[in-house]
Amino acid sequence: MALTREEREQFLAEPHVAALSVDAGDGRAPLTVPVWYQYAPGGDIWIHTGKGSRKHQLIEKAGRLTLMIDRVQPSVRYVSVEGPVVSTGPAGREHVLELATRYMPPEKVEGYVAYAEANHGESVIITVRPERWVSSDLGSF
Numbered sequence: 001m002a003l004t005r006e007e008r009e010q011f012l013a014e015p016h017v018a019a020l021s022v023d024a025g026d027g028r029a030p031l032t033v034p035v036w037y038q039y040a041p042g043g044d045i046w047i048h049t050g051k052g053s054r055k056h057q058l059i060e061k062a063g064r065l066t067l068m069i070d071r072v073q074p075s076v077r078y079v080s081v082e083g084p085v086v087s088t089g090p091a092g093r094e095h096v097l098e099l100a101t102r103y104m105p106p107e108k109v110e111g112y113v114a115y116a117e118a119n120h121g122e123s124v125i126i127t128v129r130p131e132r133w134v135s136s137d138l139g140s141f
Contacts, residue, residue: 003135008079009041011069011135015102018067020047022058031058036099037067044127045081048091048099051122059085059126067128076138083131091123 003011018037021030033055039045045067049055059065063085070078096116100109 001137001139003077003079003137006041007137008133008135011077011079012039012045012081013041016069016071017103018047018069020055020065020067022055022065023062024058025061031055035067036103038098038102044086044129045083046095046125046127048095048123048125050120051090051124056088056124056126060088065126065128075140078136080134081128081130081132083129085126086129087127088124091125093117095125096123 015036017034019032020035021032024031031054035047035049037045037047049059064083065085066080066082068078068080070076093113096113097109100112100116104112
């Protein structure tokens, strides 16, 4: 059964790991990789990635991407959202801290942020405007 707008937006706002897909061009299948993302109902989605990384380059070239988020408990549910990239800008410590706080246990956040600052290099925030949605709750099996 398809989710209502409120159900799909609330599900997307929960801290699930997304599968990001973007056109890879040159006769290749889309690049599909797991990502952390941030979203508040009714707003845009943002992801954090390395500046100049293959993912960043492909997103810049394509100008749009798809995120697919799913879970299997307590029921099989998914939301897929596609949309255009509306902005790309430099990422700061506050972005890494926001994502780490969303996805990691509190006692691990500062350690992860320090590691990311020391090892990940320059990064960007890519913001996507949700345009097309596909969603379902298939129930419990």
